Amino acid sequence: MFVVLALALPQHGVVVPGKSFGGLRLGATPAQVQAAWGPRYGRCRGCSQPTWYFTYKKFAPQGIGVSFREGAAASFFTIWSPPGWRTDKGLTVGDPTTRITQLYGVLHLTECGSYEALVIRRGRIDTQIYVYKEKVWGFGLSSAGAPPCR
Secondary structure, three states: OOOOOOOOOOOOOEEEOOOEEOOEOOOOOHHHHHHHHOOOOEEOOOOOOOEEEEEOOOOOOOEEEEEEEOOEEEEEEEEOOOOOOEEOOOOEOOOEHHHHHHHHOOOEEEEOOOOEEEEEEEOOEEEEEEEEOOEEEEEEEEEOOOOOOO
């Protein structure tokens, strides 16, 4: 077995519900996140847990994030609807909400202010599908039962 170091954000990231987010799994160490996504990230100053933001262009909002708890990745999430992200079943950022039901059936919905989070629970992991104005806005991955809103 060998390890390939990407050192770059996945441009067309894949979310595998209940398993992985952009090639990483919950529990990944900060070193593993940097090896996969590179060393260029911003740190959240007001977050209760260490949280890193990776953006595709400097000072642009689109990208991905990771929050850590006790030195391990506790959640992953997209930021500001990055194009090219999809689930392993082909649900993509920008798809209409009707596609979610076609692929995953009826899901638990949580109101998050201006957007909604639909949750797929697989074992001890929740996968969030974020919806804004009737379209898929992004994705998240966290421990089952964690608050789905970002």
